Amino acid sequence: MGANAQTSVPAFTAGQILTAAEMTEVNTGIPVFATTTTRDAAFGGTGEKVLAEGQFAYIEASNTTQYYDGAAWQSVGTTPGLVCVKAETAFTSVTSITVDNIFTSNYTNYRVLFRATSSGSATAYIKMRASGTTSSTNYDFQLVNGYSSSVVAARATGGTDGWRLGYALSTYCASDFMIYGPQVAQATQFTNTTNVGNGPELQVISGQHTLTNSYDGMEIASTAAITGVYAVYGYSKAV
Amino acid sequence: MKILDNDQMREMTDEETNAYSIWLNNVKKQLQAEQKAIAERASLKQATLEKLGLTAEEVAALLS
Numbered sequence: 001m002g003a004n005a006q007t008s009v010p011a012f013t014a015g016q017i018l019t020a021a022e023m024t025e026v027n028t029g030i031p032v033f034a035t036t037t038t039r040d041a042a043f044g045g046t047g048e049k050v051l052a053e054g055q056f057a058y059i060e061a062s063n064t065t066q067y068y069d070g071a072a073w074q075s076v077g078t079t080p081g082l083v084c085v086k087a088e089t090a091f092t093s094v095t096s097i098t099v100d101n102i103f104t105s106n107y108t109n110y111r112v113l114f115r116a117t118s119s120g121s122a123t124a125y126i127k128m129r130a131s132g133t134t135s136s137t138n139y140d141f142q143l144v145n146g147y148s149s150s151v152v153a154a155r156a157t158g159g160t161d162g163w164r165l166g167y168a169l170s171t172y173c174a175s176d177f178m179i180y181g182p183q184v185a186q187a188t189q190f191t192n193t194t195n196v197g198n199g200p201e202l203q204v205i206s207g208q209h210t211l212t213n214s215y216d217g218m219e220i221a222s223t224a225a226i227t228g229v230y231a232v233y234g235y236s237k238a239v
Numbered sequence: 240m241k242i243l244d245n246d247q248m249r250e251m252t253d254e255e256t257n258a259y260s261i262w263l264n265n266v267k268k269q270l271q272a273e274q275k276a277i278a279e280r281a282s283l284k285q286a287t288l289e290k291l292g293l294t295a296e297e298v299a300a301l302l303s
Contacts, residue, residue, distance in 0.1 A: 089243075089246060091243045092248075093241060094240075094241045094242055094243050094248070095240045095241065095242070095251075095259065096240075096241075096242040096243070096244075096251065096255070096259065097242070097243045098242065098243070098244050098245060099245055099246075100245055123266065123270060125266070136258075136262070143273075145277070149295050149296070149299060150281065150284075152276075152277045152280055152281075154273045154276060154277070156269060156273075159265075159269065160262065160265050161262070161265060161266045161269055221259070221262060223263060223266055223267070223270075225240075225241070
């Protein structure tokens with residue numbers, strides 16, 4: 001609890017002589033609470049203000065300013081549509097990257113931005129993880145490859161490889177990869193637009209993982225060592 | 240082989256290395272099949288163009 005935090009919002013009475021501590025608390029401005037629990041407990045008790053519309057509060061735990069609209073607490077400001085849930089992370093000469101506890105019920109759909117190079121020829125895949133274990137079956141995808149005037153399609157079903165993420169060569173590949181519903185206990189879908197290393201060469205890929213499990217993480221596996229960065233974003237469900 | 244495991248860089252365990260080897264073997268087979276299908280499609284395309292006596296650009300213009 002910070003120096004400004006309080007656990008009660010007092011209701012002063014006529015003629016009451018305020019202490020220095022009470023005046024100092026008033027001088028904080030918007031009342032500050034450690035958590036929403038202490039906020040809720042600070043109103044309506046003996047000697048406390050009754051919570052009413054227009055009351056403001058600052059919550060230390062989430063670093064947010066809130067107002068009470070008469071029915072519920074609302075956050076001041078707009079809710080961002082895209083929220084970074086995994087900060088951009090660099091990797092150097094690895095064949096596997098695992099990250100857990102990034103897919104939660106806070107978001108339904110996620111975006112993975114991936115950029116990598118390889119000293120050899122590396123094809124990277126994404127596989128889903130739950131509680132630290134990678135799921136290695138039931139991956140389907142449909143791929144369309146465009147190179148100059150040649151457009152070729154390919155398909156893989158019931159595979160163990162994972163979903164095609166990117167193809168890195170001595171120049172970087174870049175992938176914009178969407179995962180739909182990984183945390184929901186239903187089949188998970190994906191779409192991917194990727195520029196192949198040593199391009200320009202386009203691959204557009206979509207598919208699904210047909211097991212109806214709930215996943216909290218992913219593994220990026222590559223056929224050769226890769227170096228680059230990735231980040232994960234969640235799409236907000238609320239306005 | 241190195242793995243970035245939840246932001247911690249380390250060597251793969253023996254179990255992880257074995258699992259990776261199996262996965263890699265399966266992926267290489269799938270990629271080879273994919274490249275074979277692409278090459279066959281390219282050969283068929285070229286043979287068809289030659290049969291028609293047209294260039295790829297002429298076919299693209301025809302179909303536009």
